[in-house]
Amino acid sequence: MKHTARQPQTKTLADFYRALDRQQAVTITYLKPGETEPTVRTIEIIELRTTSVRITKSGEVRGGGIVIVAMCRLRQERREFHVSGVLAYTLHRIPYVLEHPANTTYERPAPAAADDAQALFYYELARDKDDADHTPRVKLTRNDTSLAA
DSSP states (O other), rough: OOOOGSHHHHHHHHHHHHHHHTTTTEEEOOOOOOOOEEEEEEEEEEEEEOEEEETTSSOEEEEEEEEEEEEETTTTTEEEEGGGGEEEEEEEEEEEOOOOOOOOOOOOOOOSSSHHHHHHHHHHHHHHHHHHHHOOSSOOOOTTOOOOO
């Protein structure tokens, strides 16, 4: 068991990234904000991300922490844990056993026109769905001469 108070945060993050790369479970002792009793969870890390920084009206900086997005084996669902709340952790050689949720695909919203010329441009692009995404219909290779002009 490694105690996070006895090592720099970079060492903790390196261990979490190593567990993510190797697809190995991690048991954490976690203290939720506002609670006094820590909980022990075995997790399967999906990703590590940073939270956005915001400044309050009083000038206080909030956020900017690192969040562990993981599958919790106790609840068998996707959970988020703040690295600052991890008191101790143990790295295991146990592989992942839970099914991770699939990533959602980003769909770009339709652009809004700022003037008439731009509105006409977007109208023309939307009229022909094949050209609206600006991707070629046929993969071009260097040796293919059938499409040469």
